[in-house]
Amino acid sequence: MKQKEGIDFYIDSMKNKKISVFDTTLRDGEQTPGVSLTFEQKLDIAYQLDKLGVDIMEAGFPISSEGDKESVKSISNAGLDTVVCGLSRVLKKDIDACFESDVGLVHTFVPTSDVQRIHTIRKSREEVIELAVDAVEYIKEHGLKCMFSAMDATRTEPSYLVEVFKAVQEAGCDIINVPDTVGVMSPSGMYRITKDIAAEITIPIDVHCHNDFGLAVANSLMAVEAGASQVQVTINGIGERAGNADLSQTVMGLTAIYGAKSNIRTEYLVETSKLVENYSGIRLPPNTPVVGQNAFSHESGIHSQGVLEKSDTFEPGIMTPEMVGHKRRIVLGKHTGKHAVKQSLDSAGIKTSDPQLEEIVCRIKDIANRGKQITDVDLYAIASAVLGKASSEEELIKLKEVSVMTGNRTTPTAVVKAMIEGREVVAANTGVGPVDAALKAVRDILGEQNHFKLQEFRIDAITGGADALADVYIGLENEKGRIVTARSANPDIVMASVEALVNAMNLLYKK
Ligand code: KIV
Ligand code: ZN
Numbered sequence: 001m002k003q004k005e006g007i008d009f010y011i012d013s014m015k016n017k018k019i020s021v022f023d024t025t026l027r028d029g030e031q032t033p034g035v036s037l038t039f040e041q042k043l044d045i046a047y048q049l050d051k052l053g054v055d056i057m058e059a060g061f062p063i064s065s066e067g068d069k070e071s072v073k074s075i076s077n078a079g080l081d082t083v084v085c086g087l088s089r090v091l092k093k094d095i096d097a098c099f100e101s102d103v104g105l106v107h108t109f110v111p112t113s114d115v116q117r118i119h120t121i122r123k124s125r126e127e128v129i130e131l132a133v134d135a136v137e138y139i140k141e142h143g144l145k146c147m148f149s150a151m152d153a154t155r156t157e158p159s160y161l162v163e164v165f166k167a168v169q170e171a172g173c174d175i176i177n178v179p180d181t182v183g184v185m186s187p188s189g190m191y192r193i194t195k196d197i198a199a200e201i202t203i204p205i206d207v208h209c210h211n212d213f214g215l216a217v218a219n220s221l222m223a224v225e226a227g228a229s230q231v232q233v234t235i236n237g238i239g240e241r242a243g244n245a246d247l248s249q250t251v252m253g254l255t256a257i258y259g260a261k262s263n264i265r266t267e268y269l270v271e272t273s274k275l276v277e278n279y280s281g282i283r284l285p286p287n288t289p290v291v292g293q294n295a296f297s298h299e300s301g302i303h304s305q306g307v308l309e310k311s312d313t314f315e316p317g318i319m320t321p322e323m324v325g326h327k328r329r330i331v332l333g334k335h336t337g338k339h340a341v342k343q344s345l346d347s348a349g350i351k352t353s354d355p356q357l358e359e360i361v362c363r364i365k366d367i368a369n370r371g372k373q374i375t376d377v378d379l380y381a382i383a384s385a386v387l388g389k390a391s392s393e394e395e396l397i398k399l400k401e402v403s404v405m406t407g408n409r410t411t412p413t414a415v416v417k418a419m420i421e422g423r424e425v426v427a428a429n430t431g432v433g434p435v436d437a438a439l440k441a442v443r444d445i446l447g448e449q450n451h452f453k454l455q456e457f458r459i460d461a462i463t464g465g466a467d468a469l470a471d472v473y474i475g476l477e478n479e480k481g482r483i484v485t486a487r488s489a490n491p492d493i494v495m496a497s498v499e500a501l502v503n504a505m506n507l508l509y510k511k
Contacts, residue, residue, distance in 0.1 A: 053263040083105050165200070191222040413437055442502060
């Protein structure tokens with residue numbers, strides 16, 4: 001058993017409890033404002049959900065459109081292991097559309113709260129029970145499995161809610177669902193309502209929690225703790241308004257924290273999330289739990305060093321990146337320490353001395369402080385710029401200041417200040433652009449000694465975007481034909497060019 005400082009992670013009543021996962025990405029998920037999946041995309045998602053191991057997938061609402069009916073039917077006949085479910089109101093025509101879509105389970109629903117009952121379907125409480133019972137009986141007469149949802153259950157008068165559930169259970173219903181349709185339950189409220197229902201009902205209880213207050217996952221976990229055995233979830237938590245309980249968070253919470261069991265092959269969670277992210281166009285914030293880009297990323301020196309030593313130090317341990325198909329990343333940024341940079345360089349086979357490593361770290365922090373993210377390619381460019389430099393004692397030129405002026409009414413002009421053998425030298429020049437002006441000014445600080453040819457000059461933008469790191473590569477040749485090359489990487493293109501030229505001149509005129 002996993003332990004944390006002597007406290008059991010697992011809750012005894014939940015340990016090894018088998019949870020069934022009902023995915024409604026293709027139905028409630030598709031009701032996300034702005035999301036509309038094509039037939040092919042729905043089929044791809046269905047195959048992926050099957051691969052992920054969901055027990056039941058709600059493939060659509062067949063009566064809602066011919067397109068929905070066609071895609072539900074195709075998914076039903078795709079030879080999947082997952083049970084395919086269709087949604088229906090408590091109306092024969094809806095249920096018939098589910099039958100015609102060849103589903104294995106019909107999910108029928110009717111509003112039970114006063115507010116929805118009075119203002120949407122305008123039926124009395126007794127009429128609602130009659131409709132629900134008739135629907136369940138009709139489904140069962142056709143030999144199909146049936147799940148019944150009391151829509152807006154959590155705002156329904158509790159004794160009436162139990163009465164409805166008892167009536168459908170009597171009619172032969174296989175599963176009842178408790179939807180928190182407008183996401184208003186607190187975790188303790190969800191626990192209580194589920195516990196009360198479980199005391200009266202013998203068939204399996206399923207919960208469907210919406211995320212209006214960000215509590216959908218917490219409420220689902222509490223419902224399971226109180227006796228529910230099935231959770232309705234969606235990939236990336238998409239769904240009506242603020243969405244539904246997220247599958248990956250719910251499943252990892254239940255299995256990793258509570259010790260419950262499910263059929264989900266968790267190693268496909270990230271892959272599935274990415275597919276739905278692409279198809280739905282709903283982008284995940286990087287700090288999304290479990291599957292988000294930062295879920296296993298570490299930047300601060302203390303965290304990175306700890307994780308490199310032993311991952312459990314700053315990760316849950318009971319959930320590893322491998323378990324969910326993720327990757328651990330050490331992100332280089334302004335909080336990065338030497339340890340993490342060294343590890344990244346070592347893994348790329350780049351060896352540095354201590355002063356070189358310090359300079360690389362210093363440059364990374366400097367660039368990160370300007371709000372730029374450092375990629376591996378950025379790191380390698382910075383490292384090769386530092387490694388290709390003359391050591392500090394060998395440097396003839398120590399750059400102090402660079403300023404450039406440019407614009408549509410100004411001739412680009414640069415002023416460069418440097419120390420040469422303890423003397424401060426200032427030079428200024430103009431050019432066709434700021435880089436040209438700055439390079440000429442740098443040449444001028446050597447005065448008469450300036451006997452070299454610029455043999456090669458290349459600028460690459462390492463990553464995309466206006467803040468990309470400019471990687472400048474320079475080759476110089478002296479009058480004896482000796483060639484040296486140097487580079488520098490800096491988000492400021494003028495500075496990258498000047499630094500690369502100074503690096504190359506220092507190699508050529510090494511003391
Ligand atoms: O939110 C809800 O109540 C629903 C039902 C159809 C279960 O989506
Ligand atoms: Zn819903």
